[in-house]
Amino acid sequence: MKTPQQITEIFEHHLAMINMPDEPQRLYAPIRYSLAEGGKRMRPVLAMLAYNIYADDVQRVLPAATAIEVFHNFTLLHDDIMDNAAVRRGRPSVFARWGSNVAILSGDVMMIEAYRHLQGVESKYLPEVFECFNSMAARVCEGQQYDMDFETQPKVAVAEYMNMIELKTAALLAGSVVIGATLAGASAEDIQRLNKFATEVGIAFQLQDDLLDSYGDEQLGKKIGGDILEGKKTYLMIISLSHATEAQREVLRSTHLRTDLDDNQKIAAVKEVYDAIGARAMTEQQISVRISRALAILDTLDVPKERTEYMKSYVESLVGRKK
């Protein structure tokens, strides 16, 4: 078995070797730029770790894992246009650097690139993996649409929010793990269990992401409070709204629009309400419940327990339980 670290290195090495055409330059340069900038490679690593629970030659997952990573980066590229986001992972977004038309079209070709990598899946598994990939891809877009719908929706229920992140974030993690296990020939029952496992992980990961935006470590290079300044309907905001008094609700709803406060004052005002309600603790509690449930599912797989150790430690590291 391979450690998450080893698997990440195998994947990075593979990704660095992939070929793309040079021309038209304005079409392919943004794709190279997007893929070169790192990120955790969480989805391909999860696919390979899932495979590695059942079989050792993790290289067999590389074409599908690459397809997933390219697809994920394509979604970020298009999301940045829709969110008017100038920065991605500390660098100018493709949208900011090349403009919206180039970002649309290079995103399109990046999705096609993702499917091209899927061609590398052995033909025996191709129909099943293809179907899973398509379904996962559509769910990600559905989640993004709900997320955009929320912006203009006066009230978002917690259940609606959970459904949205299950689509937007968890579907891709679940698809990754399912594809990895499928390629390893796992049983239908285990694939079903892993699907549930990764859905819980995905939801926890998104909640963690929401939490970090308001309570994260400035040293990670990420600006704190971006979501608050945008008035974004994150989990913190939605559970706070559902527990707030009328006066607190007013603060949550309108602080980001006030012109008499500076950014730090706005962030402080909203976090004061979060803290009064206990939103941070409730979010941490949700994350903890989801991760515990996910880890418990791993114990029900039809494999010796030690086969799931690396998956467990990787998932715990994702939500900061340990490094």
Next chain:
Amino acid sequence: MKTPQQITEIFEHHLAMINMPDEPQRLYAPIRYSLAEGGKRMRPVLAMLAYNIYADDVQRVLPAATAIEVFHNFTLLHDDIMDNAAVRRGRPSVFARWGSNVAILSGDVMMIEAYRHLQGVESKYLPEVFECFNSMAARVCEGQQYDMDFETQPKVAVAEYMNMIELKTAALLAGSVVIGATLAGASAEDIQRLNKFATEVGIAFQLQDDLLDSYGDEQLGKKIGGDILEGKKTYLMIISLSHATEAQREVLRSTHLRTDLDDNQKIAAVKEVYDAIGARAMTEQQISVRISRALAILDTLDVPKERTEYMKSYVESLVGRKK
């Protein structure tokens, strides 16, 4: 064998029956809207006609043909954003009706929809068809990028233009025909010939499209002269520039920017240069050469001649040789 008319009806019937989710409404409504509005269904019909040269149960092509048609309509949806086009087939474009974010995301999910239809291809043929589809899809995007690059490029050579339309328009027609023939079990030699055939047809079709924009029939409901008013580098423009005197070149390059002329005067001024150079006749000549070459290729296929009759008549109808 089935007539092009019968094949079009079979395809329309199939397309009308396809299911898509209802929610999120803002994601799937634009896709329904795009697919419902008709068009000639040229690409799926070509795929089915190509199949029908070799085998009779044309229904077998429907999943792949639908994938191609959905993909084609996806490209139009995103092109309309990039071209800032408010009208498509006489109705508001998705971009104009729902805005650019909805158009980006519903376009993305439409591409995924296209791939979902491809799942319906028998697994025996899936790897080959999948590869062909991906390659065709990437070529279409490359063509669109070159077309956008031309807008800011001071000089476009005829060969560059031909390469662009081979990618942007002909690749999809060629891919359609190749996929149809592949599913029918045609020989590699015949598939190669049909690829060449459809590439010629696609180039002729695009030149015809350029011609109709300046010399078309107003009764078809299309405004004449749109390309001239945009200063678009069409085939007419590019061959005219390559034959023009200095004075004519000035007219071709700057008329669309003049504020002292109304639209009709601008169109008349540019067409006067086209006519003096003989651009219309040269374009018609190119179309004729390409179509003759295409039809001659059909005669080299390893089938009885009568199997290609409907394909011939369909292609001739596409460029107005007969109805």
